[in-house]
Amino acid sequence: MPQLVLDDVRKRFGAIHLFDGLKLCAEAGEFLAVVGPSGCGKSTLLRLIAGLDPLDGGTITLGKRRIDTLDPAKRGVAMVFQSYALYPQMNVRENIGFPLRIGARFIWRSGSRKATRSRARRHWVTS
Secondary structure, X not given: OEEEEEEEEEEEEOOEEEEEEEEEEEEOOOOOOOOOOOOOOHHHHHHHHHOOOOOOEEEEEEOOEEOOOOOHHHXXXXXXXXXXXXXXXXXHHHHXXXXXXXXXXXXXXXXXXXXXXXXXXXXXOOO
């Protein structure tokens, strides 16, 4: 069963239809990368999931619970804002891999370092 489901999500800014029927499913434990040029809606998508911006239509479900009707504080979702120069001394691979390397200590507390490396390899990032 999918952990995060966006179904028929719609978001408009005036005459601009940023999302018009967006569907997305992310399984529990799956890594999902949202990439694209500036202004394409990446941050807006995250803000919709976190509840910082209202939907114009559709639903967002986390686990078996519909969250798009909940206040942001009650969703159990958070986001961290990124600076383009967060780690300027690192290349792209190193920037993406950094949270996976420290993940054994902070993200996957129930998993071993070996399991963390295995997850990273499955997702094209080496530590």
